[in-house]
Amino acid sequence: MKEKIQEILKEALxxxxxxxxxxxxxxxxxxxxxxxxxxxxxxxxxAAMVLASRAKRKPRDIAAVIKERLETLTDVFERIDxxxxxxxxxxxxxxxxxxxxxxxxxxxxxxxxxxxxxxLKVQVEFVSANPTGPLHVGHGRGAAVGDxxxxxxxxxxxxxxxxxxxxxxxNQMNMLGLSVLSRYRELHGAETPFPENGYKGSYIGDIAGxxxxxxxxxxxxxxxxxxxxxxxxxxxxxxxxxxREDLELFNVxxxxxxxxxxxxxxxxxxxxxxxxxxxxxxxxxxxxxWFRTTRFGDxxxxxxxxxxxxxxxxxxxxxxxxDKLDRGFGKVIDIWGADHHGYVPRMRxxxxxxxxxxxxFHALLIQLVSLVRNGQPVQMSTRSGEFVTLREIxxxxxxxxxxxxxxxxxxxxxLVFDLDxxxxxSDENPVYYIQYAHARICSILRNARExxxxxxxxxxxxxxxxxxxxxxxxxxxxxxxxxxxxxxxDLEPHRIAYYVLELATAFHRFYxxxxxxxDDRGLTLARLTLISAEKQVLANALxxxxxxxxxxx
RNA sequence: GCGCCCAUAGCUCAGUUGGAUAGAGCGUUUGACUACGAAUCAAAAGGUCGCAGGUUCGAGUCCUGCUGGGCGCACCA
Numbered sequence: 001m002k003e004k005i006q007e008i009l010k011e012a013l014x015x016x017x018x019x020x021x022x023x024x025x026x027x028x029x030x031x032x033x034x035x036x037x038x039x040x041x042x043x044x045x046x047a048a049m050v051l052a053s054r055a056k057r058k059p060r061d062i063a064a065v066i067k068e069r070l071e072t073l074t075d076v077f078e079r080i081d082x083x084x085x086x087x088x089x090x091x092x093x094x095x096x097x098x099x100x101x102x103x104x105x106x107x108x109x110x111x112x113x114x115x116x117x118x119x120l121k122v123q124v125e126f127v128s129a130n131p132t133g134p135l136h137v138g139h140g141r142g143a144a145v146g147d148x149x150x151x152x153x154x155x156x157x158x159x160x161x162x163x164x165x166x167x168x169x170x171n172q173m174n175m176l177g178l179s180v181l182s183r184y185r186e187l188h189g190a191e192t193p194f195p196e197n198g199y200k201g202s203y204i205g206d207i208a209g210x211x212x213x214x215x216x217x218x219x220x221x222x223x224x225x226x227x228x229x230x231x232x233x234x235x236x237x238x239x240x241x242x243x244r245e246d247l248e249l250f251n252v253x254x255x256x257x258x259x260x261x262x263x264x265x266x267x268x269x270x271x272x273x274x275x276x277x278x279x280x281x282x283x284x285x286x287x288x289x290w291f292r293t294t295r296f297g298d299x300x301x302x303x304x305x306x307x308x309x310x311x312x313x314x315x316x317x318x319x320x321x322x323d324k325l326d327r328g329f330g331k332v333i334d335i336w337g338a339d340h341h342g343y344v345p346r347m348r349x350x351x352x353x354x355x356x357x358x359x360x361f362h363a364l365l366i367q368l369v370s371l372v373r374n375g376q377p378v379q380m381s382t383r384s385g386e387f388v389t390l391r392e393i394x395x396x397x398x399x400x401x402x403x404x405x406x407x408x409x410x411x412x413x414x415l416v417f418d419l420d421x422x423x424x425x426s427d428e429n430p431v432y433y434i435q436y437a438h439a440r441i442c443s444i445l446r447n448a449r450e451x452x453x454x455x456x457x458x459x460x461x462x463x464x465x466x467x468x469x470x471x472x473x474x475x476x477x478x479x480x481x482x483x484x485x486x487x488x489x490d491l492e493p494h495r496i497a498y499y500v501l502e503l504a505t506a507f508h509r510f511y512x513x514x515x516x517x518x519d520d521r522g523l524t525l526a527r528l529t530l531i532s533a534e535k536q537v538l539a540n541a542l543x544x545x546x547x548x549x550x551x552x553x
Numbered sequence: 554g555c556g557c558c559c560a561u562a563g564c565u566c567a568g569u570u571g572g573a574u575a576g577a578g579c580g581u582u583u584g585a586c587u588a589c590g591a592a593u594c595a596a597a598a599g600g601u602c603g604c605a606g607g608u609u610c611g612a613g614u615c616c617u618g619c620u621g622g623g624c625g626c627a628c629c630a
Contacts, residue, residue, distance in 0.1 A: 037573065046572060049610070059610080084573055085610060130630085172630060288628055299556075299626085306628040313630050341557060342625040365558085367623090409566075412558065414623080416565075421579090426592055428579065436592050444589050486569050498567060501577085512585085512594040553592080 001100065001475075002482040003114075005043050005090065006032050008076065012069045013047060021065050023055040034479075041081065041089035042475070048086040059086025094466030100478040101462060104533040112540050116485045117158030121328050124150040126335035127247070128165040131239045132176045133201055135246050137369045138337065140390040141415065144406035144546070145366060146335045147252040148493045151544045156488035161329075163256045165320065168236055169264065170313070175199065176239075177232030181219070183208035184231065188217055207235045246391050250399055251546040263319050269311065272319040273304065281353050291318070296349035296358070318350045325356050333491065338365040338412060364491060367414045369406070374420065397422040400547045404431045407497040407545055430501050434542070435550050437504035441535040442551040444516050448528050453517065455532055460525035469510045470530060476506040477537040484544070500541040507534055 009032060016022045035044045048063035055062070063082040070080055070090075079091040104111045126146025129139050147162065154160040167173075179198035183205045186192060194200075211219070211234050219227045247253070263269050273289070276282040281292050282304060289305035291314070304315045324332050332351070336343070344363045351361040371378035371388060378388060394402055401422045408430075409415045425432050448454075465474060483499045486492075516527045539549040 033569085033572070035573070036568090036575075040573070044572080046611095049572085053610070087573070167630080170630065286628085290628095303628045308628080310628090312628065338558080339624065344557085367558090413566085414559090418565090424592095429592085430578075432592055433578095436590080440590055440593085447589055483569090490569065492569080495567090495569075498577085505577085508593055509595090511589085512591090515589070517589050552590090 001092070001097075001478040002032065002034070002043065003485070005076075005092070008070070008074055009045055009047070012066060012073050015073075016065060016069055021069075022062055023051050023057075025051055035089070040083060040087065041079070041091040043090045043092070045088045045090070046086075048082075048088060052086060062086070063088050094471060095463070097471060097474045097478065098462045098465050100474060101465070101529055101533045104477065104536050105529070108536060109540060109543070111536060112480045112484045112544075113155045113157065114481055114485060115157040116488060117153060117156050119157065119159050120330045121161070122153055122158045122331040122333065123161050123163055123324055123327075123329040124153065124333045124335065125163045125165055125324075127243075127252075128167065129243065130167045130172055131236045131243065132172050132199060133239065134203060135243055135390040136387045137371060137390060137393055137417065138366070140250065140393065140402065141369050141406040141411075142335050142337070142366045143247060143250055143252045143390070144403045145364070145411050145493055148403075148407060148496065148545050149333070149335075149364070149487075149491065151546070152484060152487045152493055152496065155484050155544060158331075158488070161255045162253075163258055164254045166240065166257060166259045166261075169260045169316070173232055173236065174228065176235050177228040177230075179204050180208050180211065180231040180235045181227055184211055184219060187212050188220060190220065203239075204235075207238050210238065211235075246389075246394070249394055250390065250403065258320070260316055260320070263316050263323070268323055269316050269319040272322050273315065275322075276304075276318075276353070291350065291353070293346050293349035293353070296352040298345045298349040302346055314346065314350075317347065318354070321347065321351060321361075322354050325351070325354055325360070329360075331360055331362065333362045333364060335364045335366060335411075338367045341365050362491060364411055366411050367409075369415045369417055372416055372418045372420075378419075393417075393419075400435070401429070401431045403546050404434075404497060407494050410492065410494050431547070432553075433508075434500055434504040434538070435548075435553060437507045438535060438538045438542070438549045439551060439553045440511065441507065441531045441538075444531060445528065445535070448517055448524075451517070453524060453528060455525055455528040457525050459522060460529060461522045462526050462529060464523045464526045465530055469514055470527070473506050473510050473530060473534060476503055477534055480537050480541060496541060496544055500538065500545070503534070503538055503541065507531070507538075 010027055013022070013027055017024045017027075032043055032045050035041060045066075048066060049059045051057075051062050052059035060082055063086045066088055067080045067082060070077065070088075076093055076096045077090050078093040079089075081089040081091075083089050107113075124146055127135070127139055127143050129135055135143070150160050150162045175195060175198055178195045179200075182192045182194045182198065187208055198204075208231075211231065214234075215230075219230055222230065273282065276291060281295070283290055283292065287307045288303050290301045291304050293302050294300060302314055303312050304318075305311055321332065334347070341363075344365075347363065348358050348361050352358050371393075390402075397405075397419065405417055405422055406415070421429060427433055465471065480499070480503075483495060487495050514527070516531055517524050535549075542549045
């Protein structure tokens with residue numbers, strides 16, 4: 001709805017500026033807001049005040065000109081008021097609001113989608129955990145946020161691809177191989193020291209056991225390097241398979257899995273280094289190869305190839321992002337743990353160095369998740385292998401609750417995950433509160449059907465919904481498309497979690513104060529239409545978060 | 554030492570490009586089921602938006618300084 005009003009306002013302002021009736025100004029900066037106070041109408045514009053300060057005219061005079069034009073231009077407004085210092089307050093006509101219900105039911109699961117993104121190719125890369133162990137809670141938050149953001153961007157009209165980057169090269173993978181080999185030898189009774197910084201989790205033993213089942217004692221006869229490689233390969237596959245299963249359970253499915261090792265196999269890293277050299281963005285110094293990232297705002301140049309000849313982690317990362325750009329993505333969104341924030345300027349510099357505008361790259365930082373049980377923090381430490389896995393949390397509280405809880409905070413704010421609250425099936429738990437609203441509507445619709453009532457009936461009179469609680473509920477669901485766009489524009493998917501909670505609140509309030517099915521047939525049919533639309537929007541919003549909308553619970 | 558993020562009700566947190574009287578949940582107090590699901594609703598109380606300046610018609614929001622917390626400052630990954 002807001003978008004429609006914005007269009008109308010824009011049209012009026014453009015015409016007036018063209019005629020010289022009001023000073024010319026960038027229309028994009030003239031805001032339309034939803035006033036906090038209902039007395040100020042459905043929408044309010046500050047256009048007159050902004051223009052007045054430019055033109056040295058009285059805001060209220062300019063507002064009067066705009067008001068007049070809007071009145072001749074359209075009849076969607078029931079009332080236009082000039083208030084306070086020069087706000088133009090707009091009250092949308094009930095008929096206009098009611099017509100939204102038809103749009104919702106017509107569009108169905110597509111209600112809320114828009115062409116805001118104009119088909120721009122966007123990639124969202126998230127989770128991207130090393131295949132050295134199962135996903136833990138922190139990865140879960142990244143998965144929930146990333147997947148929800150991808151869904152939101154798609155709904156907002158972007159051409160979205162989600163991707164998981166598999167860091168299957170490097171020391172940590174070698175350590176994985178060594179750790180598994182050590183456990184494998186133990187299983188064969190061979191004395192073997194466990195690597196100092198090895199992975200100590202019990203899953204390593206499980207993998208070694210599976211490897212023993214699959215290949216017997218074969219690896220004992222190999223030379224060290226060969227055996228480690230075999231272990232590494234086997235373990236990485238097994239762990240990655242587990243990660244895929246966990247994500248599947250979490251309702252997260254990637255369009256693409258991109259392997260770091262493929263970068264090397266396809267010579268992408270060397271190609272990138274040659275490219276940087278060709279455009280003079282790299283240089284040799286102290287027997288190392290450097291990237292001139294300072295040219296793009298980084299605080300110091302960064303090493304690509306170390307003195308010992310090996311590459312830094314930065315090098316394949318640049319090659320990976322070059323590959324992303326080469327694949328035609330106009331916007332590349334990386335979702336990282338907040339502890340990597342120091343890495344952002346350097347990556348952004350690299351993107352610029354590769355010739356893309358710096359706005360093409362966005363890093364969304366995900367803050368820590370801490371678990372609380374019985375009011376006490378749950379201790380976690382990756383190093384010792386004592387961490388709570390995503391799988392354990394899903395098994396304990398369920399996928400839906402888990403996904404919602406991870407969306408409850410701005411991604412760059414720390415999140416306290418209260419396991420006791422998560423398991424409560426009461427109004428304290430927002431997930432049940434929201435799903436209950438959906439189930440309740442389904443229940444009413446079932447009752448109505450049994451009584452032979454259908455909102456499609458010809459004597460359904462939607463004009464009965466133009467006031468009071470009915471109108472309030474329509475307004476709450478009509479803002480859904482605006483919320484989706486706002487989430488997409490600002491890359492803040494958590495807003496959808498707050499919105500859907502408000503939507504549920506609007507329904508529960510309505511339900512407690514009004515009868516849907518009553519003796520008044522016309523009103524009953526209209527309200528059945530109303531709650532059908534409400535149900536649709538609840539389901540659509542929940543779907544953006546990958547959360548189910550149960551028919552009963 | 555340098556840089557980034559955060560500071561809003563007793564608690565956990567929203568607050569969209571700067572807008573009018575700063576919101577929600579929990580907790581506290583008091584009410585509502587012989588009609589569609591009480592896993593629900595209504596009402597009350599609760600604030601110097603960390604502190605001090607500045608920008609302007611207007612600041613929780615932008616700028617500067619300070620205080621207090623988190624994180625990062627590798628030829629680690």
